[in-house]
Amino acid sequence: MAEANDKKIEISRRDAVKTAAAGAAVAAGVITGAPWIQKVKAANSQLQIGIIGTGGRGYYHITHLNNIDGARLVAACDIYQPNLDKAVNGSKDKPKGYKDYREVLSNKDVDAVIIATPLYMHFPVTRDALLAGKHVFCEKSLVHNAEEVHALRKMVNERPKQVMQVGLQRRYSRFYQTAKQMVEKGLIGDVTNVYAQWHRNLINVPSATWTMKKNDPRGEDANWRLLRKYSGGLVAELGSHQMDIADWMFGSHFEFVSGVGGIDYFKDGRDVYDSVQLIFRYPKGQRLMASYISTNQHCPLFGGQRAQFGECIMGTQGTIHITVGTDDEPALGMWYREPAKKVPDANTSKAAVASASLASTGKGSRPLPILLQQG
Numbered sequence: 001m002a003e004a005n006d007k008k009i010e011i012s013r014r015d016a017v018k019t020a021a022a023g024a025a026v027a028a029g030v031i032t033g034a035p036w037i038q039k040v041k042a043a044n045s046q047l048q049i050g051i052i053g054t055g056g057r058g059y060y061h062i063t064h065l066n067n068i069d070g071a072r073l074v075a076a077c078d079i080y081q082p083n084l085d086k087a088v089n090g091s092k093d094k095p096k097g098y099k100d101y102r103e104v105l106s107n108k109d110v111d112a113v114i115i116a117t118p119l120y121m122h123f124p125v126t127r128d129a130l131l132a133g134k135h136v137f138c139e140k141s142l143v144h145n146a147e148e149v150h151a152l153r154k155m156v157n158e159r160p161k162q163v164m165q166v167g168l169q170r171r172y173s174r175f176y177q178t179a180k181q182m183v184e185k186g187l188i189g190d191v192t193n194v195y196a197q198w199h200r201n202l203i204n205v206p207s208a209t210w211t212m213k214k215n216d217p218r219g220e221d222a223n224w225r226l227l228r229k230y231s232g233g234l235v236a237e238l239g240s241h242q243m244d245i246a247d248w249m250f251g252s253h254f255e256f257v258s259g260v261g262g263i264d265y266f267k268d269g270r271d272v273y274d275s276v277q278l279i280f281r282y283p284k285g286q287r288l289m290a291s292y293i294s295t296n297q298h299c300p301l302f303g304g305q306r307a308q309f310g311e312c313i314m315g316t317q318g319t320i321h322i323t324v325g326t327d328d329e330p331a332l333g334m335w336y337r338e339p340a341k342k343v344p345d346a347n348t349s350k351a352a353v354a355s356a357s358l359a360s361t362g363k364g365s366r367p368l369p370i371l372l373q374q375g
């Protein structure tokens with residue numbers, strides 16, 4: 001259902017090697033403009049938006065909407081008054097505030113809604129928004145259970161004029177689009193494996209969203225991520241981004257998954273796992289290995305430059321380490337090549353290296369930065 005950004009970045013092997021050899025640093029990651037807004041905007045030069053759920057993520061969207069000319073926030077909705085007040089006051093458009101999302105949907109001025117409620121509310125709000133004729137951007141994960149995704153797929157197929165987009169933002173990163181082009185052009189050969197991790201140390205660095213808040217007056221509403229009736233836990237909240245990348249790079253959905261999870265350290269009343277390791281099998285024999293832990297944030301990718309999360313895309317001719325930017329760090333992409341193919345030397349029967357130029361990269365141990373054009 002996600003609308004892929006069709007703005008492509010052309011990259012050839014020669015260009016990539018040339019720019020890498022120039023030794024320039026990896027450019028800061030750029031999340032391209034929201035294709036959802038661009039597409040809908042064609043019919044109405046200023047898209048009128050309502051936002052439902054104005055907690056951490058919803059407010060983050062508002063800060064970005066404040067910088068987008070083609071959209072105006074006309075309605076904001078939250079059941080928790082302090083979050084609603086913050087949204088109304090933090091938007092440059094000073095939207096009308098609502099407590100009941102159905103009133104936003106019946107507002108004829110609203111063309112489109114952003115849904116950033118807890119996961120268990122995604123389906124009812126998305127369903128009602130589509131029924132009300134609105135375009136929808138819903139945060140990931142789109143649904144809480146399988147029945148809900150089948151119902152939404154049917155609804156979206158029946159409404160070709162309405163745009164429905166899911167907030168899996170790696171697809172809109174130019175770094176990830178470049179990596180996808182490298183895969184399509186065969187620069188890393190046949191992609192056989194992806195390793196993904198999202199590791200945090202919640203002991204030393206407690207998280208506002210993943211640490212049980214015992215004294216919050218909102219009770220379960222404040223801890224929804226930690227309770228299965230509202231949340232899919234680490235796999236839905238973090239893993240969904242990385243499964244999306246593996247699906248995209250492999251070109252298919254996985255067909256089988258096995259794994260181990262447990263409440264192994266944080267016995268604080270949560271009933272979602274605090275540690276999960278999964279192996280997904282894809283139809284052509286590819287694998288995604290994914291790990292989510294809460295007790296250590298070390299990341300072996302990127303030559304140790306980064307912690308917590310990233311993906312490693314492995315092919316028969318090379319590997320890409322890639323991650324999105326954060327508020328403090330840029331997006332990052334690195335390309336490692338496999339050793340050059342050895343071919344038998346007919347005269348001496350000794351193996352000879354097929355390509356001298358590839359040997360100069362240290363047989364795959366030294367990465368080339370993935371670069372983007374500026375501007």
Ligand SMILES: NC(=O)c1ccc[n+]([C@@H]2O[C@H](COP(=O)([O-])OP(=O)(O)OC[C@H]3O[C@@H](n4cnc5c(N)ncnc54)[C@H](O)[C@@H]3O)[C@@H](O)[C@H]2O)c1
Binds near residue numbers: 116119
């Ligand atoms: N794409 C990403 O990288 C990313 C990052 C963070 C969060 N998210 C997603 O955004 C969503 C929200 O996460 P969050 O961190 O902002 O959670 P949050 O708890 O900070 O905010 C959720 C807000 O929804 C409100 N709410 C609950 N029920 C409501 C209802 N019926 N009507 C209106 N408002 C309601 C709550 O009061 C709260 O203010 C989740 O689905 C999460 O997975 C996505």
